[in-house]
Amino acid sequence: AQTVTQSQPEMSVQEAETVTLSCTYDTSESDYYLFWYKQPPSRQMILVIRQEAYKQQNATENRFSVNFQKAAKSFSLKISDSQLGDAAMYFCAYRTSGGYQKVTFGTGTKLQVIP
């Protein structure tokens, strides 16, 4: 079974600084998808960024980028120029590429942004 591990329950970053959230996963599959979701205090879970395992290039979305290390099964999220609105729970998630869409989530990292 696939597992997703987020070893940092809480992180803090100064506004305008850069922070990296870590995620590791365990799988025997070669083709899969990885996601970072953000859940602000209002509770709406929204997608931040996604990565296809077959793509070597790291995904980027504006201030958000990932460092995908397939061999190491590592998928970290880097937030540049942190803003107050970035404060939220961040969940790393894994999904196989075939079959129905079962997604495995990590336990989350709570990010605090300090003004």
Next chain:
Amino acid sequence: ETGVTQTPRHLVMGMTNKKSLKCEQHLGHNAMYWYKQSAKKPLELMFVYNFKEQTENNSVPSRFSPECPNSSHLFLHLHTLQPEDSALYLCASSQEDSGGVGDTQYFGPGTRLTVL
């Protein structure tokens, strides 16, 4: 409305009550999901409906009963719940093709359930 909506947003019920949670997606997706989110635990997938048919039931107790009347609506019927069932219940949807290769899940705001 856009996206995925859930009602009610908050629900308090006694252990002998019967209530239902409602989810509606306005994205034209063909797959819908119920998740349970408890503090300090990963999201737990409860039910999956693909093309209106239930494709997964992750050993969820029978006091939770899902219903998917069409591809836009999903219900979770609650009956004789326990205090440990108190949690945030999230609904999500996605677009699955017939080969099962889908894409991102989009989540609703959740229903905060408290069982007394």
